[in-house]
Amino acid sequence: MSKTISIHSFRGGTGKSNTTANLSVMLARKGFRVAIVDTDIQSPGVHVLFGFDEEQITHSLNDYLWGKSEIDKAAYDVTDRILGENAEGTGRLFLVPASIKSGEIGRVLKDGYDVGLLNDGFRTLIQKLDLDYLMIDTHPGVNEETLLSIIISDMLILVLRPDSQDFQGTSVTLELARRLEVEKIGLIVNKIPPGMDRVRLKQKVEASYDAKVVAMLPLNNEIVHLASSAIFVDRFPEHPFTQELEFALLAVME
Amino acid sequence: MPTDGKSTILTLHLVDSAKGHVVQTWRFEGSSRVVIGRSPECDIRLTDKSVSRIHVELIWDAEKGDWVLISHGRNGTLIGGEMVTEARPKDRTIIQLGPSGPKFQLSYVHEMLALAATVTGDTDTVTLEFLTIDQKRKNEEVSRIAEGDAFRALIERAKQLKRERNDAAR
Numbered sequence: 001m002s003k004t005i006s007i008h009s010f011r012g013g014t015g016k017s018n019t020t021a022n023l024s025v026m027l028a029r030k031g032f033r034v035a036i037v038d039t040d041i042q043s044p045g046v047h048v049l050f051g052f053d054e055e056q057i058t059h060s061l062n063d064y065l066w067g068k069s070e071i072d073k074a075a076y077d078v079t080d081r082i083l084g085e086n087a088e089g090t091g092r093l094f095l096v097p098a099s100i101k102s103g104e105i106g107r108v109l110k111d112g113y114d115v116g117l118l119n120d121g122f123r124t125l126i127q128k129l130d131l132d133y134l135m136i137d138t139h140p141g142v143n144e145e146t147l148l149s150i151i152i153s154d155m156l157i158l159v160l161r162p163d164s165q166d167f168q169g170t171s172v173t174l175e176l177a178r179r180l181e182v183e184k185i186g187l188i189v190n191k192i193p194p195g196m197d198r199v200r201l202k203q204k205v206e207a208s209y210d211a212k213v214v215a216m217l218p219l220n221n222e223i224v225h226l227a228s229s230a231i232f233v234d235r236f237p238e239h240p241f242t243q244e245l246e247f248a249l250l251a252v253m254e
Numbered sequence: 255m256p257t258d259g260k261s262t263i264l265t266l267h268l269v270d271s272a273k274g275h276v277v278q279t280w281r282f283e284g285s286s287r288v289v290i291g292r293s294p295e296c297d298i299r300l301t302d303k304s305v306s307r308i309h310v311e312l313i314w315d316a317e318k319g320d321w322v323l324i325s326h327g328r329n330g331t332l333i334g335g336e337m338v339t340e341a342r343p344k345d346r347t348i349i350q351l352g353p354s355g356p357k358f359q360l361s362y363v364h365e366m367l368a369l370a371a372t373v374t375g376d377t378d379t380v381t382l383e384f385l386t387i388d389q390k391r392k393n394e395e396v397s398r399i400a401e402g403d404a405f406r407a408l409i410e411r412a413k414q415l416k417r418e419r420n421d422a423a424r
Contacts, residue, residue, distance in 0.1 A: 208385070
């Protein structure tokens with residue numbers, strides 16, 4: 001049976017899309033069939049990590065939501081692009097990008113869309129692509145689409161930075177997720193600055209939220225230098241960041 | 255900067271008040287006096303106008319093995335929200351230069367401890383006190399969202415969607 005994982009954060013800039021992309025690549029490398037859906041329609045970004053530009057995206061999630069095409073038409077097989085010969089046999093990775101055309105983004109902001117349709121789309125993807133994992137890269141904050149994505153997920157991963165605004169905002173998101181009876185919640189603390197005591201930080205986060213921290217990711221200069229031009233775990237397989245992300249992967253696969 | 259050859263290392267982290275991140279770090283090895291202020295001769299020179307030319311002086315007390323803080327600043331110096339003129343701040347104490355001025359976290363370790371920390375890969379620690387949840391605010395925000403009709407309707411709809419999804423998976 002497939003699993004749906006929502007990766008969310010209270011604010012933008014937490015590294016949510018990067019986390020989604022890297023975890024998805026790691027899953028595909030392990031031989032799973034994985035799809036990422038970029039539901040951050042207002043500020044799409046995950047496509048960049050897979051080397052897509054506007055011209056290469058001929059079909060997007062937006063087309064599906066406006067009834068212009070089937071959702072699987074917008075699922076790009078990026079396995080060869082990312083994994084090359086590293087995939088273990090059956091592993092495949094698909095990406096359903098959101099449109100990066102400003103008119104399309106404006107339309108979503110103006111008209112919204114039917115969240116039920118989004119859920120139907122997820123189901124179609126799982127069936128047609130025979131997925132093991134559907135990874136939903138959500139829009140930051142709290143809105144209807146996000147809450148729906150969260151509630152239909154088997155696991156919610158909340159990404160936060162160790163700063164006071166994220167700390168407060170995440171507590172609200174987490175409480176709402178609990179009221180929505182999300183089955184499993186994992187926290188990823190990202191962009192931990194040098195000098196911060198990781199052990200104490202982990203204890204503090206877990207105690208404050210009564211939730212499990214599944215990875216503690218350091219502020220990562222190399223990821224900044226990559227400037228979203230590649231998937232980090234592919235470029236730096238031995239890096240401490242990659243190794244720490246393995247813990248999150250284990251939690252996802254649990 | 256005079257040194258007395260004693261084996262202490264003083265580290266001062268300038269902390270971003272809003273985000274809690276360390277903005278800049280100064281490290282003094284073997285120093286017995288460190289001065290913070292706007293004056294060019296200060297060891298840590300700041301440009302913030304609320305800071306006096308000589309605002310804080312830190313003097314190493316070798317006998318007791320701690321640092322003595324003397325406040326000279328016009329706007330005073332605060333530790334734990336209290337104004338101090340002279341204090342012996344403990345390791346990891348936060349000092350603030352004036353009621354709305356810059357904050358520093360002070361930490362000092364002895365040479366052997368510092369060496370051990372380097373070997374184990376540890377670094378100077380930054381306080382995590384700024385990571386707090388305002389429960390009252392949280393509850394208000396959660397109530398505002400969760401007690402609305404839209405949220406209740408969403409819960410019902412989502413439950414239905416979940417049922418459909420589970421049925422389809424069977």
